[in-house]
Amino acid sequence: MKLATHRSGRALAIAALAATTGLVIAGCSSADPGSSSSDESFTIGIVEQQLANPFFANLQQSAVAAAEEAGLDVMTAESQSAGDSATQVAAIENMIAQGVKGIVLDPANASALVDIVQRARDAGILVVTVNTSLEPADAADASFETDxxxxxxxxxxxxxxxxxxxxxxxxxxxxxxxxxxxxxxxxxxxxxxxxxxxxxxxxxxxxxxxxxxxxxxxxxxxxxxxxxxxxxxxxxxxxxxxxxxxxxxxxxxxxxxxxxxxxxxxxxxxxxxxxxxxxxxxFPSRMGELAVEAIIDFVETGEKPSGVIDSGTTxxxxxxxxxxxxxxxxxxxxxxxxx
Known part of the structure; x- marks a missing residue:
């Protein structure tokens, strides 16, 4: 497993667990991520599909960049093949255990991830999907995707x-x-x-x-x-x-x-x-940016996005x-x- 070099002290502690789960951790703040104050950091998770696909890679890169620009710590994971929901489920389980405030999920399978997403939401974590929604769509808090x-x-x-x-x-x-x-x-x-x-x-x-x-x-x-x-x-x-x-x-x-x-x-x-x-x-980059913005707004204001939100077409x-x-x-x- 590769670990990003820009990590907070807390991200370094998480890395030990991530080494057994295929997670990658990045970040740029050592503040306590448990606080929801706008001037302190917290951790979010980004769960993508296989990054060999340039669309998925662009989406994740934009989400990570938006999170790091906001001073957040980031845990990332990707599915290993098309339809690989098992890797994504395991990643979300670890993100729940580490207390992330929000998760950006590009689901490899629209139905297989519903239960783990519900567990995350029951733990108070905002879960937004990108690129494609779950079935049913309201199994996540919101979805940012192409119409x-x-x-x-x-x-x-x-x-x-x-x-x-x-x-x-x-x-x-x-x-x-x-x-x-x-x-x-x-x-x-x-x-x-x-x-x-x-x-x-x-x-x-x-x-x-x-x-x-x-x-x-x-x-x-x-x-x-x-x-x-x-x-x-x-x-x-x-x-x-x-x-x-x-x-x-x-x-x-x-x-x-x-x-x-x-x-x-x-x-x-x-x-x-x-x-x-x-x-x-x-616009995959827009999906990632909007998803991260929604999580930040939720942590800072308590307001949740809802529905399927169009990321635009030209x-x-x-x-x-x-x-x-x-x-x-x-x-x-x-x-x-x-x-």
């Missing part, structure tokens, strides 16, 4: 307006629609375009694994069956990048509009290069259309996340 329905709607509105008078021939490159995020993005795109799953304008659908390889394969199959496709929805930017490879190989770069969502720097560069027509940027395109607010790829590259 994926609204993000999908931006994609659909732009695609419809960009097609103009052309008859829509739309393909959907999805991920498992039982996934809350995937379902919301899919439904939002259809809503924004003015379609339903049964609309004849939807000429083909395919499931991907949200990566380049399956995006390319899915698009190759769709183009083979439906060569007149002129607009596609993709679950995320890697799937869109794979789809574009298939489109380019088929010589249909000028025929097919590609839409996506995420706002990674790689995705924005694909917009700049003309591979993706438009992508919707989400459409990125170099081909703007009337009636759909957007920013260009230059702006996107200044505000994107990842590499």
């Amino acid at each position: 994926n329905l609204a993000g999908g709607a931006l994609m659909g509105e732009w695609a419809k307006a960009s097609l103009g008078d052309a008859e829509p021939q739309v393909a959907m490159l999805d991920y498992d629609l039982s996934d809350k995020t995937a379902g919301a993005r899919h439904d939002g795109f259809l809503e924004g375009f003015g379609l339903t799953d049964d609309s004849p304008e939807i000429v083909g659908t395919a499931l991907t694994e949200s990566n380049v390889e399956t995006g390319q394969t899915a698009m190759e199959n769709l183009l083979s069956a439906h060569p007149d496709i002129n607009a596609i929805y993709t679950i995320n930017e890697p799937a869109a990048q794979g789809a574009y490879i298939a489109i380019s190989n088929a010589g249909k770069e000028d025929q097919v509009l590609v839409t996506s969502i995420d706002g990674s720097c790689a995705g924005v560069r694909s917009v700049q290069d003309g591979e993706i027509g438009a992508t919707v940027m989400q 459409l990125i395109t170099d081909d703007p259309v009337e009636g759909v607010e957007s920013e260009d790829s230059a702006w996107g590259l200044e505000n994107c996340w990842g590499e």
Whole structure:
């Protein structure tokens, strides 16, 4: 286990326990964290998903930075793989034992963490989720996340307006629609375009694994069956990048509009290069900052946040259309996340 070098005296004491639990401790104050006074430090916990994913890494980095800027001590932990709730449960158990005042949680499993979150809340700890909420959402005090329905709607509105008078021939490159995020993005795109799953304008659908390889394969199959496709929805930017490879190989770069969502720097560069027509940027750093601010407010005032709080979305395109607010790829590259 790695321990951060900027730790308070109390964080050093916690480190002995953390060595057996995979926790990382950081901080910059030696004040007694048991006090809720605004000029004294306290400890918060940040529990993320696997940090090899740049989205999760950016979210945690922003939360840690916001906490340290406020003079707080921080305990961090990450899941080891997709869906790894066991590591997160163990981390929260240790955070409860160490008396953290609040926990920022990006749940690896929406239902498996409900019981441990309730234990934390019963101990007087504010628990806010980021990126995705628990099931039910009110199992945590609040959630700071992307409104994926609204993000999908931006994609659909732009695609419809960009097609103009052309008859829509739309393909959907999805991920498992039982996934809350995937379902919301899919439904939002259809809503924004003015379609339903049964609309004849939807000429083909395919499931991907949200990566380049399956995006390319899915698009190759769709183009083979439906060569007149002129607009596609993709679950995320890697799937869109794979789809574009298939489109380019088929010589249909000028025929097919590609839409996506995420706002990674790689995705924005694909917009700049003309591979993706438009992508919707989400803001993991804002999620982390808002979550930490909510915990600080709770400790200082006793006021709790509630509900699902939208961390914002922005459409990125170099081909703007009337009636759909957007920013260009230059702006996107200044505000994107990842590499």
